[in-house]
Amino acid sequence: MINLEEKDPELFDVLKREAKREELTLELIASENFTSKAIMEMAGGVMTNKYAEGYPGKRYYGGCEVVDEAENIARDRLKKLFGCEYANVQPHSGSQANMAVFMTFLKTGDTIMGLDLAHGGHLTHGSPVNFSGQLYKSVSYHISKEEGRVDFDEVSKVAKEHKPKLIICGGSAYPRYIEFEMFKEVAESVGAYLMSDIAHPSGLVAAGVHPSPMEYCDVVTSTTHKTLRGPRGGVIMMGKDFENKWGKVAPKSGRTKMVSELLDSSVMPGVQGGPLMHIIAAKAVAFGEALEPEFKTYAQNVVDNAKAMGDEFLELGYDLVSGGTDTHVLLIDLSNKGINGRHAENILGKAGIALNKNMVPFDTRSPFVTSGIRVGTPALTTRGMGKAEMRQVVQWINKAIVDSENESNLNRLRSEVEAFCLDYPIYKD
Ligand code: DSN
Numbered sequence: 001m002i003n004l005e006e007k008d009p010e011l012f013d014v015l016k017r018e019a020k021r022e023e024l025t026l027e028l029i030a031s032e033n034f035t036s037k038a039i040m041e042m043a044g045g046v047m048t049n050k051y052a053e054g055y056p057g058k059r060y061y062g063g064c065e066v067v068d069e070a071e072n073i074a075r076d077r078l079k080k081l082f083g084c085e086y087a088n089v090q091p092h093s094g095s096q097a098n099m100a101v102f103m104t105f106l107k108t109g110d111t112i113m114g115l116d117l118a119h120g121g122h123l124t125h126g127s128p129v130n131f132s133g134q135l136y137k138s139v140s141y142h143i144s145k146e147e148g149r150v151d152f153d154e155v156s157k158v159a160k161e162h163k164p165k166l167i168i169c170g171g172s173a174y175p176r177y178i179e180f181e182m183f184k185e186v187a188e189s190v191g192a193y194l195m196s197d198i199a200h201p202s203g204l205v206a207a208g209v210h211p212s213p214m215e216y217c218d219v220v221t222s223t224t225h226k227t228l229r230g231p232r233g234g235v236i237m238m239g240k241d242f243e244n245k246w247g248k249v250a251p252k253s254g255r256t257k258m259v260s261e262l263l264d265s266s267v268m269p270g271v272q273g274g275p276l277m278h279i280i281a282a283k284a285v286a287f288g289e290a291l292e293p294e295f296k297t298y299a300q301n302v303v304d305n306a307k308a309m310g311d312e313f314l315e316l317g318y319d320l321v322s323g324g325t326d327t328h329v330l331l332i333d334l335s336n337k338g339i340n341g342r343h344a345e346n347i348l349g350k351a352g353i354a355l356n357k358n359m360v361p362f363d364t365r366s367p368f369v370t371s372g373i374r375v376g377t378p379a380l381t382t383r384g385m386g387k388a389e390m391r392q393v394v395q396w397i398n399k400a401i402v403d404s405e406n407e408s409n410l411n412r413l414r415s416e417v418e419a420f421c422l423d424y425p426i427y428k429d
Contacts, residue, residue, distance in 0.1 A: 023426055024418045026393055028355040030329045030376020031172065031200065033229045034383070034426050036289060039282045043231045047278035055264060070281035077287035081206045084214050084237040086260040089283050090267050090275040091234030094199045094223035098124040099131060100236060100266040101219050104259065105166050105193050108135050113158060113192070114168035115150065116140035119361045120321075120331065121171045122197060139164060143361040148322030149176050152186070159190045169217070170197035173358050173374050175306075175325035177201075180216035193218045199234075201327050203227025203378070206290050207299030210327060214239030219263070227302060227328055227378050229295075230286025233279050236263055298381060302328045305377040308387035312394035321360055321372070328376045333360040339401055341370030348373075350410040351400040352417035353393070383424040392420070 005012045022034070035043075047067055053060040056068035071089060078087040091097035106112065112132065114125025119142045123130040126138030139162045144151035150169075159167065169183040180196060187194040196213040202222040204210035213220050220237045224230035241260045248257045268275065289295060303326070310324045313332060321331040334344055341357030348355060359365070360372035375397075377390065385393075396413055403409045 019427070024352065024421050026353045026396075026417055026421065027379035028353060028375040028377075028393070030356075030374050030378070031223075031226045032376075033226060033378045035225070035229060035231060035282075035286065037427060039231055039285045039289070042285050043278055043282035045278055045281070047281050048276075050277045051274050052277050053268060053274050055268075067277040067281070070277065070284055071275075074280050074284035074287060077284055077291060078235060078237065081287050081290055082214060082220075082237055083212065084220070084239050086236075086238040086241045086263070088236040088263055088267055089233075089280050090272065091221075091236060092272060092276060092279075093232070094122075094197065094221060094234045095124050096267075096271050097221040097223075097234035097236050098122075098195075098197060100263060100271045101195055101221060102132065102136065102166070103266040103270050104262045105195070105219070106136060109137060110166070111137045111139060111162050111164040112166045112168060113139045113141060113155075113162065113164035115171045115174070116142050118359045118363060118367070119143040119171075120173035121168075122199070125168045125171070125197065137162075143321070145362060148320075148361065150174075150179060150182075152179070152182055155183070155186050156189070159186050159192065163190055164192050166195055167192045168195050168197060169213075170199070172200060173329065173331050174200070175320070175322050175327055175329045175331055177211055177326045178213070180211060180213045184216040195219045195221065197221050199223040200226055200329065203229060203290065203295075204299050204303065204327060207296045209296075209299045209303050218242075219259070224283050224286060227299065228286065228290060229298075229378070229382065230290075231279050231282040233276070233283055235283070236267070238263075301386065302377050302381045305381050305385070305387060305390045306330060309375065309377060309390040309394055312391040316394065316398050318398075328378050330375050331358060331360060331372055332375065333372045334401070335360075335371050337401055339404055340365060341372050342368065343404065344373050344401060347404045347410060348397060348400050350407075351396065351413035352421075353397060353400070380424075383421075383426055385424055389420075389424075 050067050051061045052064045052067050056071050074089040075087045115121030117127045124132045126133045141155045167187045170178050194217045196217040199222050201210045225232045241258050243256045244259050306325045306328050319333040345357040355375050357370040358372045358374035359370045363371045365371050
């Protein structure tokens, strides 16, 4: 077969330049990571050719006997990794996993309650610009101004007032442990189902360095490509399966359906058609990697690195939302530094440091400008960097921010960053 370089030199060049960008950039986007070559080999392999609508043993296509094995291995490894009874590995993304959960537990117009996007939640947790805020009635809870953590007085008050059918915990810019136990209390007090979206800390949960949601939440969703370090994708899990209480019965037997059956149907045919078998197989490889003892060390290093980074920021007078982190994420309010998030993202990009602007709780700026930045340590930790390197990275960020209009300063920083990156190759060849 003709390889990419010969067949399509234009795109081969794009691929090569992206590989170079990744090697020469300090990747601080909290939701990004670098997969192993083994995962990429599987994701780039022949299973991309296979249609397999349905589930192992119950497909709508022939020739699925081999891909069935891959999906069974993925499900079994995921269950072992998180200690859960049910796993669905087909969602193409975290958003589609969340959509399938909503389709299972809710009817259009039902009330959901999630963390406000502007306070660190996620689009799919009820934002008005997303299906979750358009098909369902959405109410939000927030971060407490004083603590920078979820305001449980408000969670309780909003839950009592609006009686949501589903409460969602977790978010995309929350530096602290998700307080599963406290959410469970509130959910029970109003008869709501509790879903946790652990897309961000799932690798930390798998490694035991973040509490597990399994005993507290009815259903759990995640992506597979953040701290979990797999290919891009989503999953749905349940600690314990249970009979649905909203009257869905099997057509012939009249038996009450298990929620697992409903979730499977919501994913396919509800939300998706053919599963991405190459990605499901690559997820299986990633779950296998996460089951190895080295992954625990990696996850602990991710958290230790984030703490070291937080300490260095604090020493340099930066304002960290909640005062620090328990996880891989830091949310930094730049208001006292005279620079907004958009500008910081832009100048740091010039210095070879990739991160994203982010709203901070009670932000007065728009999501396109923002007062803050979000940083995370999963990707740099994968490169083998430790606490001393995190402090160095913060020094570079600070040097760029305090002299942000000086192009030669940014160019000089970029040269230093690139030389540093070469000492920590991602893919050795
Ligand atoms: N886009 C993801 C993140 O950056 O956190 C959330 O979906």
